[in-house]
Amino acid sequence: MSVTVDKQVVPPGSGDYLEAAWALKEHIREHEGLLKQRRGFFANAYRRAAVHCFLGGGDDELVGFAAARSDGYILFLAVAPDYRGENFGEQLVASVAADAGKASCHARMTNENAIGFYRNLGFTVEREIEDYYEDGTGAYYLRLGDHDRIRDRISELLRGGR
Numbered sequence: 001m002s003v004t005v006d007k008q009v010v011p012p013g014s015g016d017y018l019e020a021a022w023a024l025k026e027h028i029r030e031h032e033g034l035l036k037q038r039r040g041f042f043a044n045a046y047r048r049a050a051v052h053c054f055l056g057g058g059d060d061e062l063v064g065f066a067a068a069r070s071d072g073y074i075l076f077l078a079v080a081p082d083y084r085g086e087n088f089g090e091q092l093v094a095s096v097a098a099d100a101g102k103a104s105c106h107a108r109m110t111n112e113n114a115i116g117f118y119r120n121l122g123f124t125v126e127r128e129i130e131d132y133y134e135d136g137t138g139a140y141y142l143r144l145g146d147h148d149r150i151r152d153r154i155s156e157l158l159r160g161g162r
Helices: 018-032 039-048 088-100 112-120 147-158
Strands: 005-010 050-056 061-068 074-079 104-108 123-129 139-144
Touching (some): 005 088, 018 039, 061 088, 074 104, 104 123, 112 139
């Protein structure tokens, strides 16, 4: 669904768009079985992070968001299903990496879509962590690779390249 969107960064300490982010996260959890955080954990992490958002549509619908720490660690990344495939996720990651100069995250070992997404952006698996999530599922710790390529890749993604 092609739509005009506005990018915004919500600074740490703010709860702007928290309810919309929670609703999007819960929609994804219900339909895809991912993003299974508890509300208190999610809200606390959200408020402590810089949250890169895309807002679109006539009512400023939350199209996607990436909540990240100042060191570039991505706590949450979500794009509404209707808006996937339009480069929003890539641009959110690029925005985080541009601010921090690097990016990293954890992804469920069973989440092949996320792992493929991050690898396509140039992330590499740094290590495997057994029993990382509450349900006992393991995770990969991924990091955006080769620092010499990061600036070029970020610029490309922010320009809308794939």
